[in-house]
Amino acid sequence: MGGSDMDVLDLSGRVAVVTGAASGQGRATALRLHRAGAAVAALDLNREDLATLENDMLALAVDTSDPDLVAEAFDEIENSLGPAYILATAAAVWAGWNSIVDIDYDEVERIFRINTFGTLYCVKNAARQMIGKGQGGRIIMWSSVAAARGQAGDIPYTGSKAALEGMARPLASELAHHEITVNVIAPGAIDTPMLGAADLSFYDTVLPGRRIGTPDEVAELVAWLCSPRSRFVTGAVIPIDGGVASINGPWALAHTFHQLDPALVAQMKAALYGSNQ
Ligand SMILES: NC(=O)c1ccc[n+]([C@@H]2O[C@H](COP(=O)([O-])OP(=O)(O)OC[C@H]3O[C@@H](n4cnc5c(N)ncnc54)[C@H](O)[C@@H]3O)[C@@H](O)[C@H]2O)c1
Numbered sequence: 001m002g003g004s005d006m007d008v009l010d011l012s013g014r015v016a017v018v019t020g021a022a023s024g025q026g027r028a029t030a031l032r033l034h035r036a037g038a039a040v041a042a043l044d045l046n047r048e049d050l051a052t053l054e055n056d057m058l059a060l061a062v063d064t065s066d067p068d069l070v071a072e073a074f075d076e077i078e079n080s081l082g083p084a085y086i087l088a089t090a091a092a093v094w095a096g097w098n099s100i101v102d103i104d105y106d107e108v109e110r111i112f113r114i115n116t117f118g119t120l121y122c123v124k125n126a127a128r129q130m131i132g133k134g135q136g137g138r139i140i141m142w143s144s145v146a147a148a149r150g151q152a153g154d155i156p157y158t159g160s161k162a163a164l165e166g167m168a169r170p171l172a173s174e175l176a177h178h179e180i181t182v183n184v185i186a187p188g189a190i191d192t193p194m195l196g197a198a199d200l201s202f203y204d205t206v207l208p209g210r211r212i213g214t215p216d217e218v219a220e221l222v223a224w225l226c227s228p229r230s231r232f233v234t235g236a237v238i239p240i241d242g243g244v245a246s247i248n249g250p251w252a253l254a255h256t257f258h259q260l261d262p263a264l265v266a267q268m269k270a271a272l273y274g275s276n277q
Contacts, residue, residue, distance in 0.1 A: 009227045011038035016086035016226070017077060018042055019064050019122055021057075022049035024192030025142070026090030028215035029222045030057065033088070036223065039081045043073060043122075044091065064091045064118035074125035083129035086226050088140045089119045092160075094194055097153035108156040115160035120167065123182075127175060136179030138226045141168060143186040145241045161186075165237050172235030181234035183225050187218055188241025209242035 016033040020026030021042035030053060034040045040057045044050050047061035058080055062073045077084060092115045095107065119141055130137030146154055147161040165184050172182040189195055189203050189212040203212045221240050224230055239245040 009036040009223050011036040011086070011226065014038045014085040015077065015081045015083060016040050016088065017074075017084045017122070017126060018086075018088045018090065019118075020044055020090030020092065020142075021053065021059075022046040024090070024194060025187065025190060025215045025218045026088070027053070028219035029088050029090060032216070032219035032223050033086065033226065036226075038086065041073075041077045041081060041084075064089075064122060065113040067117075067121045070118070070121040071125055074122075074129065078129055083133040084126045084137065085130065085133070085135065086138045086140075087122055087126035088222055088226075089122050090142045091118060092142060092194075095154070095157040095160075098155065099153060100155060103155060111156040112160045112163070115157070116163045116167075119164055123167075123171065127171075127180065130175075130180050131178050134178075136231075137175075137181075138230075139171070139175075139180065139182040140222050140225050141182075141184045143184045143237060145186050145188040145239060145244050147186060148237075148239075148245055168237065169235050176234055179231070181225070181231065183230075183233060183235070184237045185218065185221055185225075186237055186239045186241065186245065188213060188239070188244035190215060190218060207242060207244060208247055211242065213240065213242055 011033060016038040018026050018030040018033065018040060021030040022044035023046065026044070030040050030042045034054055034057060042050055042053050042057045042059045043062045043064060045061065045063055050059040050061060053059055058077065060073050060076065062069050064070055093111065095111045123139055126139060141164045143161040143164050146158045147165055151158065168182050168184045175182055189207065191212050191214055195212070200212065204210055218240055221238065225233065
């Protein structure tokens with residue numbers, strides 16, 4: 001195997017569908033796969049930001065939580081670019097913090113419809129195209145480190161992401177003989193608008209690596225999962241979080257409670273790093 005970066009990922013002649021492509025990790029992924037030579041279909045609700053992507057991407061303003069619109073979008077992709085070889089589903093929304101006693105059922109349904117059902121609609125359409133073409137494929141879904149933890153108040157988002165991890169396993173098993181891999185990535189805190197309202201200085205002190213990740217770091221993992229080098233990796237949930245999923249003890253506690261009790265966080269920071277932090 002050669003040593004140059006060019007060997008890692010040559011997607012010339014491949015069609016990649018990326019959702020959530022207007023912003024953050026989806027955008028970085030769309031640009032990374034485009035740089036590798038893929039014909040990219042970029043899907044998002046946000047038409048304005050889609051328009052700032054590369055001109056030769058097929059930008060489709062689609063609400064991925066609507067199964068009919070998703071089916072139409074995949075027809076258009078197949079007609080314009082050809083059948084999908086890669087599906088990367090970054091589109092999602094975060095739900096905010098809510099105690100179980102105040103939980104709003106409509107809001108829970110909205111979160112699952114976008115994060116879980118929307119992903120499933122895309123996977124169904126993409127899998128049909130991949131199987132039809134008969135040249136294998138790569139499906140990458142976005143979970144979150146949240147799915148493996150228990151942050152108080154994060155019920156719908158955590159559930160919507162854990163459901164994706166559960167679905168990845170039967171999907172991987174069903175699609176393996178078509179040489180279609182199905183993997184889930186589970187990012188920790190990544191510097192995107194989704195995290196925008198959070199107190200970033202909290203992450204800089206409490207996370208093991210003392211920093212959050214970048215969308216480009218996530219896009220590199222997705223690129224590897226799209227490359228021939230990962231062909232035997234399927235049904236995996238891969239953390240990309242600077243060590244967050246591995247931590248326990250006070251860091252984990254701080255991570256769990258910080259949104260609900262800032263005073264407790266201050267106390268923990270002081271205990272961990274001294275009162276001057
Ligand atoms: N940023 C983080 O810290 C973090 C951590 C763990 C997991 N994640 C996950 O990473 C993925 C990417 O998020 P991000 O951090 O880039 O956030 P982001 O908010 O920058 O991007 C999400 C994109 O999804 C789009 N979107 C939302 N609902 C949609 C819908 N119904 N139809 C089409 N597009 C829709 C938004 O318009 C936006 O462009 C998400 O699945 C998110 O849950 C993010």
